[in-house]
Amino acid sequence: MNDVLGAIHTAIESSVSTVENNPLLNMSIFGAFVAITLFIVIRASRNNKTAADYYAAGRSFTGPQNGFAISGDYLSAASFLGICGAIAINGYDGFLYSIGFLVAWLVALLLVAELMRNTGKFTMADVLSFRLKQGPVRMAAAITTLAVCFFYLLAQMAGAGGLVALLLGIDDAIGISLVVAVVGVLMIVYVLVGGMKGTTWVQIVKAFLLIGGALVMTIWVLAINGFNLNTLLESAVAQSTSDPQDAILGPGLQYGANPWDFISLAIALVLGTAGLPHVLMRFYTVPTAKEARRSVVWAIWLIGLFYLLTLVLGYGAGALVGPETIKAAPGGVNSAAPLLALALGGPLLLGFISAVAFATILAVVAGLTITAAASFAHDIYANVVKKGNVPPDGEVKVARRTVVVIGVLAILGGIAVQGQNVAFLVALAFAVAASANLPTILYSLFWRRFNTRGAVWSMYGGLAAAIILIVLSPVFWGAETSVFKVGTAIWPLNNPGIVSIPLGFFLGWLGTVTSRKPEDPVKAAEMEVRSLTGFGAEKATHH
Template identity: 45%
Template sequence: MVTLSAGVVGGFSLKLTFILFVSVVVVSMFTALIIAPQGDEISEFYLGNRTMTPLRNGLAMCGDYLSAATLLGSTGLVALTGYDGLLYLVGTSVAWVMVLLLIAEPLRNSGKFTLGDTLALRLPRNQRSVRLALAFCTLTVTVLYLVAQLVGSVALLTQFLGEPSSATRTLCIVAIGTLVVLYVALGGMPGATFIQIVKAVMLVVGVAVTAVMVLHRYNWNVDDLLGGAASGSGIGQRFLEPGLRYGGSTTSKLDFFSLQIAIVLGLAALPHVMMRLLAPSATRVLRRSILWAMGLVGFVCLAAGVLGLGATAIVGRDVIADIDAKGDAAVLLLAQDIGGALLTALISCLAFVTLLAVAAGLTLAAASSLAHDLYGEVVRKGRASQREELTVARLSAVVIGVLGMLLALVSWGTNTATLAFLAFAIAASAILPTMVYSLFWRRFNARGALLSLYGGLITSVLLVVCSPVVSSRPASFYPDADFAFFPLQNPGIVSVPAGFLLGWLGTVLASRPKDSEPPETYERFEVRAVLGVDQPV
């Protein structure tokens, strides 16, 4: 959380940001209503227009994947920690390689609307129990990440107004949350896709323009930029060497490794990102879409590195740290220095739109899981009509949005990075092992799926509760208590192997015949996953 007594930028930038943000919202909301599903086809609400080009799909994937943390948090981390911050950005880029090489094509070929459909096809005997478990994990991950976005919107507003009042916090969260609900409940996947594409284009253009201005100031000489960053850091060459943040001790190095595991594997398993993989109409479109997404994400991360170094070189590391200890203000301070009020307003508007777009994708994924997996398949056992399920999906979007707003208001003061990284860890520890085993392991059964899902979720949460995030340190939730027997702030290094181990253990120890599927079940699934067609009878 950012706690400032006064805003980072002036009132004119705030007014200009508000005008730009309202303009983007009005245009995108109007467009979302026009392209929203007009009939009762649930496929259009869940997946939208499946005839989009690879570029548009890639932009939507990039929009779903990159949050405001990349623009503000990652840039600030580079500005404060130099080499270690740049290394952190690598993990954000690498995750798409995992998606491309491991799960994209078989998931798209075997899936329908949600991840639960893939598990139901793989484990048909016990589909309701595994759908229920997967839906529970999906809702946990998406709600945690949604709350992080809503709390982050207040932290961003703090950059303008300083420490906000209770009424201001409530108004900001309710306004953003209401917009998110409208995009999803009325627009479905087409509406969410449009705002994602708008956000991705704005993000790419915004960081590109700012990075060009930084490089132009240093005559396009990277060595001069690095030298200026080292000078502006106040610690010289040490700023460009590893260890400034994560190399102080063995525990610190392990914490960084654990965080990277959670980022690389967790971002690849986030439900709203995996749901986006089901949208392309053909595998060749999916491949090209992912290549576009990889290129766009890599470019944004590269530009974020330039902006972070530029902020240190131009603004100064000490100035950034004095204003905002986390560094979230770095890119705004840089924009104000090199582009004045106009560039500051553009970057600020971009950050708000980014928060809005990611929150919309998360809400859609949660509403789809709640309506399709829980209501349609578990409660109604597949007998719900399309109109009935579509109505439940729209109502679910409202429920998820209201729940996210209430939790955001209650959890004000919580570190947004902690909530986001916990969501990543749960996705990597529970959802990813289950999907990997389902796609590639013939023996995998329902017992293994349930143990992996529930076990990965419980392990992640338990380790975070018993970590310095919750107790034993001044920045902890309960600084005066001490029950942090787990020394790391991110549980990925333990919880991810535990999720895979529990999935394997549950499978090999299953003794009841009903826990396992007939051999021909996996054979049919394999044909579907590889070729995208059902095995002929």
């Protein structure tokens, strides 16, 4: 057995250095992929006439279709590239990302999904401003939405740069920057042409391919190890560079030195999903609340299956490729899954898996961009600036212009964060979502007394706390992986969730109890009835 593993290692080490010898095959698989998805987007975009078509795909998707699209939106580059790399290097502690992302779905399903669908129209701010003052609440919700989308976009762009760098053997910063720019331009085209309907179909196709590709690789890895998980773990331990070697099977390798960082990360992962605007927006693409529930159940099955597969893929990459080879490859930690594909099926499987990972990035980025654009055009432009006096096509025009601006910002940010672990960057987006959005969503849905001051304090306070703590933390200062390698971090934790999330809840409560102005009790009662029963929601979505 060890002889076989040794032979595989030698082959991989020689092939990692020659990955760049086969860029033609990789790029042709890539090109075919982009061509097919563009064709789908153009076909889907024919009916984009109204804002409801552009933002919510005309509410034309069924529960299972939307379930695939949600899993397509949710299983980002972080889930595939970041988590596989984290498990390959840090074992047990890397798998905690998978568990956190999955448990988070239960929070979204039980507390938020159906109630949001019943109350809203296009965006999260529709729900929050339903019974509060339109102007300040919409403005705050749009700003927090844009902030979360921006952090999440950075993560996807970092993944794209690392992935294509590995495929084309590009090591220099200028080459990687060009790659990030190409991803950004492609994403702008997808969203401009396809709107939510085109984006949704790309996500459905991508979810099929990603889960299918991961399943094939998992079965392959298990077959090499005689379908014995024990053998696989022993091989991973044998290749591990940790001290002692079996440390990758137990907790503490990554977070042992600072358990507070782990608790902070865990809170952010579990509570973040229910506040992610691009996932919440997916609930509006189905016609009824019942379909919204069905879509979440489908999504949980698909996402649950995928995260189980990451355990085998991560340890498989550790066993067959080895942590040292992964860290040394272009793309670093994020290259574990593509290198495992190279080890198993040679350049052809590498090309396919990389194309799938690339499609993953494109689909998620498109979903994020359309959410951010909808938030700006629908909430800030149409409802705050123009007070609802917008011609029928005016809102969509502004949304399309916003897409271009967001695309350019994402390209510039993506170039700045090259080399960071993607799963880690996404955890920051989750922390911002859980701090700025979740308290207001839960208070709006479940606390009758909640008012405008509470909402505004909670959103701005949670957002500011999360961002300030990130800027003062080792993410920015003084470590090898920091944005700036100089200086020392003032705040010791990498993830701000442990402080910023409770602070968001506290400020929502404090703002409400210190405000003398009661909100409209009739609106509060109407929102409660509508969120729980769906009564009136269908009427609201068709006007």
